[in-house]
Amino acid sequence: MLATKKARGANRAEFAKLLKTKRNELLTQIEGLRQGVQVERVTEDEVGQASWAQMEHLTFVTLEQGQKTLKEVEAALTRMARGTYGVCESCELPIPEARLRALPWARYCVKCTERLRRN
């Protein structure tokens, strides 16, 4: 279970940086979307009801996705502080670095992700 101990020290600093950059990006994006919603509300009259609803829906979907990712990023930073970063939460094996590069806030290895998706 404590495969964590041999966690790659140098790379962890790199992933910490990636995660923090991503968190800042998401915070900026979320803030921008929130302000966008407020600004657009003012000009509501000029926008047809249908397209307004569509735009609002799209904004909220993006906002929701951004907030979800932000949560994952913050959870990954917490795992990093605890020293469990890069370990699959399901099978407790180290998550391959290639996967972490593609998705730095991954909780599970590819196998477990697929298994959980099927369930």
Ligand SMILES: [Zn+2]
């Ligand atoms: Zn796994």
